[in-house]
Amino acid sequence: MASKNYDVIIIGGGPAGSTAATLLAKKGHSVALLEKAKFPREHVGESLLPFCYPIFKKLGVLQELTRRYVRKPGVRFVDVDGSSFTTWCFGHVLKDPSHLSFHVRRGEFDHLLLDNAKKCGATVKEETKVTSVDLSDDEGVTVTATGPRGGKQTLRGRFLLDASGRDTFLATRLRWKKPHDEFDRSALSTHWTGAQYVDGIQEGLLQIVYLGGEKKGWIWCIPVGVDRVSVGLVLNHSYIKKQKAKLAKKKTRDWKRALYTQELTSSPFMKKILKDAKIAQPLMFNGDYSYSVAPENKCGSNFALVGDASAFIDPIFASGVYLSMKTAELVSSAVSKKLKLSDKAGQKALDAAYAKVNGAYALVDKAIRMFYNPVAVNFAQVGSAESLIHEQHENALAIGHYLLAGDFFQRHEEYSKFIDLLQNPKLLKKYKAFVIDRPDFQSASCGISRVKVFHQLLQEHGEALRGKTSA
Ligand SMILES: Cc1cc2nc3c(=O)[nH]c(=O)nc-3n(C[C@H](O)[C@H](O)[C@H](O)COP(=O)(O)OP(=O)(O)OC[C@H]3O[C@@H](n4cnc5c(N)ncnc54)[C@H](O)[C@@H]3O)c2cc1C
Known part of the structure; x- marks a missing residue:
């Protein structure tokens, strides 16, 4: 079969692939x-970081996103019973419109990005599964795929970008994927309707409920619509195994659903939110979710790995989509230099891009370890310290906010040192004491109205309700 020639072939049409393609x-x-897949297809990862904003602008989708999606002014870390919490509002440090980020329905969002890539001139082939790749020729790559009706297709490209997500196309075949033993966790998630929009959910806050103890887990609650929350449960594998055995003894048929319900109802906070709520779609399971590929394998003379195809870290800080899109932006710019200028210029640009990318992933990794470290700062209680005694508290607070907003790429070295400081017990004690006492930080609210968060979605929801009543 004759092969078609392209400058770049991309495997995968998630946020990383479609960003690079566009x-x-x-x-x-x-x-x-x-x-x-045939889009739209379901996917986890619905709460986005403010630092995505400039990329959305560059892609030309910002306006459409502001029209369609719930706005996210910040994150609230909550203890299991809801009595202790800290609200981190992006508006404390970001003074432009990006302080209102987004919660998206991923099926739709990914579809929008993919259609946008098409509009911008990329050839997009859905239902086309890449089955093999030949990288042995330095001049380019040969990619073989199976199309919608099972037909085989062969494509030639000067460069290959692997954006295959957690399928990790190249890393799996080349045995480059290393599991992250410390973040040995899995997630169960679904959407609910009829939830209580209280305690910050009504103002679009992402809620992270810390479970702690042997569960080493947490719950996310994301308002993805006017009457639709996404609720995910993350647990350590050893705990899941134990619970699964217990449920099997009780002859429970659907252990995943039973475990999900059991853990959500064990949190008084979640129990209250979901009191009258109903599950609205099938439960999703994402297992073994943290892994990485060594920096030296992330790119070569004719290929590069972007997004989850190169690494995935525990999603506690909702960083995955931003890390993937920013990596795709940096790497595609370097690849363009390679194709337009020379191999040498391209290699230099790729090395510079991956220095930033690897620094960003290492920073997020470190911040997440801190989250799970029982003697380090507890994101839910950090706001409960009594007095303010540190002269640098403004900076320390700002760093926390910038990290949660996604400032991973430019200043990763600086922030990494800050996290080291926080893991020193003495300095941690100081930080706990100085981090608070600012009225805007003590406040439970980011001061964003429900109308601003749900904007025209409220109207659409109202119309839908009227429709139901009159039917
Ligand atoms: C439990 C959980 C919760 C998360 N929560 C968040 C969150 O709140 N916020 C956030 O930002 N991130 C979150 N993430 C992370 C986020 O989902 C990912 O980081 C993001 O989707 C990565 O984008 P990607 O484009 O690299 O991969 P994907 O979005 O997975 O896209 C990869 C695409 O490649 C396609 N593909 C795979 N193999 C092939 C092949 N052989 N041929 C052709 N196509 C192929 C797939 O069909 C898929 O469409 C979460 C992740 C998990 C597991």
């Missing part, structure tokens, strides 16, 4: 993006 096509490169 930006490369906008620079005039011929791009083929191969996606095995």
Whole structure:
């Protein structure tokens, strides 16, 4: 079969793949993006970071996102019973419109990004699964895929971007994928309707309920619509195994659903939120979710790995989509230099891009370890310290907010040192004491109205309700 030639072939049409495809096509490169699924397809990862904002602008989708999605002014870390919490509002440090981020329905959001790549000139082939890749020729790559009706397709490209997500196309085949033993956790999640929109949910806050103890887990609660919350449960594997055995003894048929319900109702906070709520879609399971590929394997002379195809870290800080899109932006810019200028210029640009990318992932990794470290700062209680005694408290507070907003790439070295300080017990004690006493930080609210958060979604919801009543 005759093969088609492209500048760049991309495996996967998630946020990483479609970002790279759009930006490369906008620079005039011929791009083929191969996606095995038919979009829209469901996906976890609905709460986005403010630092995505400039990328959305560059892609040309910002306006559409502001029209469609719930706005996210910050994050609230909550103890299991809801009595102790800290609200981190992006508006404390971000003074432009990006302080209102987004909660998205991923099926739709990914579809929008993929369609945008098409509009910008990329050739997008859905229901086309890449089955093999030949990287042995330095001049380019040969990619073989199976199309919608099972037909085999062969494509030639000067460069390959693997954006295959957690399928980790290259890393699995080349045995580059290393599990992250410390973050040995799995997640169960679904959407609910009829939840109570209280305790910050009505103002769009992402809620992270810390479970602690042997569960080493947490619950996320994300308002993805006017009457739709996404609730996910994350637990350590050893705990899941024990609970699964217990449920099997009781002859429980659907252990995943039983475990999900059991853990949600064990949190008085979640019990209150979901008192009258009903599950609205099938339960999703995401297992073994943290892994990485060594920096030296992330790119070569004719390929590069972006997004979850190169690494995935525990999603506690809702960082995955931003890390993936920013990596795709940096790497596609370097690839463009390689194709337009020279191999040497391209390699230099790729090395510079991956220095930032690896620094960003290492920073997020460190911040997450701190989250799970029982003697380090507890994000739910950090706001409960009594007095303010540190002259640098403004900076320390700002760093916390910037980290939660996604400032991973530019200042990773600086922030990494700050996290080291926080893990020193003496300094941690000081930090706990000085971090509070600012009226805007003590406040439970980010001061964003329900109308601003749900904007025209409220109207759409109202119309839908009227429709139901009159039916
Ligand atoms: C439990 C959980 C909760 C999360 N919560 C958040 C959150 O709140 N916020 C956040 O930002 N991130 C979150 N994430 C992370 C986020 O989902 C990912 O980081 C993000 O989707 C990565 O984008 P990607 O484009 O790299 O991969 P994906 O979005 O997974 O896209 C990869 C695409 O490649 C396609 N593909 C795979 N193999 C092939 C093949 N052989 N041929 C063709 N196509 C192929 C797949 O069909 C898929 O569409 C969460 C992740 C998990 C597991």
